[in-house]
Amino acid sequence: xxxxxxxxxxGTRMREETEFxxxxxxxxxxxxxxxxxxxxxxxxxxxxxxxxxxYKGEQIKQYFLDYQALNADFTITLGDRSSLQLHGDHQExxxxxxVADTGQTTLTAGRVERIEPHVHGERFIVTYRDGLxxxxxxxxxxxxxSHGKKATITIVRPWSRFGLVDxxxxxxxxxxxxxxxxxxxxxxxFFVFEPEIFEYLKDSDDMxxxxxxxxxxxxxxxxxxxxxxxxxxxxxxxRESQLLGEMWATGxxxxxxxx
Numbered sequence: 001x002x003x004x005x006x007x008x009x010x011g012t013r014m015r016e017e018t019e020f021x022x023x024x025x026x027x028x029x030x031x032x033x034x035x036x037x038x039x040x041x042x043x044x045x046x047x048x049x050x051x052x053x054x055y056k057g058e059q060i061k062q063y064f065l066d067y068q069a070l071n072a073d074f075t076i077t078l079g080d081r082s083s084l085q086l087h088g089d090h091q092e093x094x095x096x097x098x099v100a101d102t103g104q105t106t107l108t109a110g111r112v113e114r115i116e117p118h119v120h121g122e123r124f125i126v127t128y129r130d131g132l133x134x135x136x137x138x139x140x141x142x143x144x145x146s147h148g149k150k151a152t153i154t155i156v157r158p159w160s161r162f163g164l165v166d167x168x169x170x171x172x173x174x175x176x177x178x179x180x181x182x183x184x185x186x187x188x189x190f191f192v193f194e195p196e197i198f199e200y201l202k203d204s205d206d207m208x209x210x211x212x213x214x215x216x217x218x219x220x221x222x223x224x225x226x227x228x229x230x231x232x233x234x235x236x237x238x239r240e241s242q243l244l245g246e247m248w249a250t251g252x253x254x255x256x257x258x259x
C-alpha cells in the first residue's frame with residue numbers, strides 16, 4: 001500500500017517560511033515536516049510514498065535525490081562524482097519515494113487524479129503535507145475494511161483556539177473555559193481510498209478534495225468516518241510550526257511513534 005502526500009500548495013499562511021521553500025520542507029527539529037509525516041507511516045509498515053509536488057517542488061526532488069549522501073558518511077573525489085562511496089546506512093534505506101509534479105496551481109482533488117498511474121489500481125492512503133498525529137494506521141485500515149465503502153475520512157475533535165466564556169440568562173459570567181476541546185468533528189486528512197475514487201476525480205484540477213468529490217461520495221453513502229481520539233496538530237501557521245518545534249525539542253512530541 002502507498003501513502004500519497006499532498007505537498008504542492010503555496011502555504012500562504014506561512015509566508016515567513018514558504019517564501020523561500022515549499023511548506024513540506026519547513027523543518028521541525030532539523031527535519032522537514034514531510035519527513036516526520038513519512039516516519040509516522042513507515043513505522044507502521046507503509047514505506048511506499050507518492051509525493052504530489054507543485055510549488056517549489058524542485059526542492060523536494062533534490063532533497064530525496066541527495067537523501068542518502070545527506071544522511072550517511074561518504075568519500076568522494078571532487079572531480080569525479082561517480083567515485084562517491086557511502087559508508088553506513090540509515091533507517092529510511094527501504095523507503096520507496098515517487099515525487100510527481102502535479103502542477104503549480106492544481107487543487108487537491110486534481111493532484112490526486114494526476115497520480116493515478118503511480119498507485120496501480122490499488123487501495124491507497126492520502127493525507128496532507130503537514131498534519132501530524134499519533135494515528136494508528138492499522139486501526140484506520142481495519143475500520144475502512146469493516147464498512148466496505150469506497151472511502152474513509154479521518155475525523156478529530158480539535159481544541160478551541162480561544163478560551164470560552166459561559167454566560168447565564170441574566171448576563172452574568174458563570175465560568176471561563178481555557179481552550180476546551182470542541183464537540184464538533186473536523187477532517188484530519190488520512191483518507192483511505194479504493195481505486196474507484198478516480199471515478200469521482202475526472203477533470204478535477206480546480207476542485208478541492210473535500211468539496212465536490214467527497215461530498216458526492218457522502219451523498220451516495222460511500223464515505224466512512226474514522227474517529228481519531230488521540231493527538232493531531234496541523235501546521236497551518238508560523239506559530240503552529242514554532243509550537244511543534246518546541247514539542248520536539250522538549251521530547252514531548254506525541255506524533256513520534258517510531259523508535
